[in-house]
Amino acid sequence: TQLLEQSPQFLSIQEGENLTVYCNSSSVFSSLQWYRQEPGEGPVLLVTVVTGGEVKKLKRLTFQFGDARKDSSLHITAAQPGDTGLYLCAGSKYNNNDMRFGAGTRLTVKP
Amino acid sequence: NAGVTQTPKFQVLKTGQSMTLQCAQDMNHNSMYWYRQDPGMGLRLIYYSASEGTTDKGEVPNGYNVSRLNKREFSLRLESAAPSQTSVYFCASSSKGANSEQYFGPGTRLTVT
Numbered sequence: 589t590q591l592l593e594q595s596p597q598f599l600s601i602q603e604g605e606n607l608t609v610y611c612n613s614s615s616v617f618s619s620l621q622w623y624r625q626e627p628g629e630g631p632v633l634l635v636t637v638v639t640g641g642e643v644k645k646l647k648r649l650t651f652q653f654g655d656a657r658k659d660s661s662l663h664i665t666a667a668q669p670g671d672t673g674l675y676l677c678a679g680s681k682y683n684n685n686d687m688r689f690g691a692g693t694r695l696t697v698k699p
Numbered sequence: 700n701a702g703v704t705q706t707p708k709f710q711v712l713k714t715g716q717s718m719t720l721q722c723a724q725d726m727n728h729n730s731m732y733w734y735r736q737d738p739g740m741g742l743r744l745i746y747y748s749a750s751e752g753t754t755d756k757g758e759v760p761n762g763y764n765v766s767r768l769n770k771r772e773f774s775l776r777l778e779s780a781a782p783s784q785t786s787v788y789f790c791a792s793s794s795k796g797a798n799s800e801q802y803f804g805p806g807t808r809l810t811v812t
Binding site for chain 2: 590592618621628629630631632633636638676678681683684686687688689690691692699
């Protein structure tokens with residue numbers, strides 16, 4: 589059983605559509621990070637959230653940390669083919685040394 | 700800056716063979732990490748090194764050993780490879796700080812037959 593459950597596992601949408609992916613846990617985290625990974629490459633950090641209820645925006649991407657710091661969501665507005673990739677959430681209770689990753693959501697945006 | 704580099708990019712081993720995966724970073728980071736990524740499992744931490752001269756076990760250390768050769772280099776050794784170690788291995792590094800960004804290498808795809 590994954591400590592962090594991500595849903596959906598796969599998502600295929602048309603360019604211009606909006607989408608939300610979720611990262612849920614029964615554990616409380618001190619921080620949660622979102623990464624994007626492209627085929628043949630390592631993950632790249634998108635954002636870190638540390639405060640319950642926190643909302644961060646990165647262009648068309650909006651990240652929210654749940655009030656209880658157990659879950660998070662990533663919303664993409666007007667998706668583009670360049671958004672295609674594997675989106676991973678990762679939570680830690682203390683620091684990077686205890687970080688746990690979810691299995692990821694594989695997003696495909698069709699032109 | 701090359702960031703985090705890993706060698707080799709691909710490797711095929713027979714059961715029982717040994718090998719060392721190499722990782723180097725040029726960002727003067729204190730902390731380095733080894734992860735494995737398997738389908739449906741996400742990334743799992745194998746070992747980490749919080750600073751030069753120290754190493755600690757992560758979530759899945761069995762069957763692996765590590766060496767923090769100096770501040771730049773952190774290697775992962777499989778002494779007797781098993782099919783269950785077929786995976787993609789990523790090295791990462793970060794500066795000090797509880798939630799500082801981890802920079803990942805491009806990965807090594809290892810197959811054990």
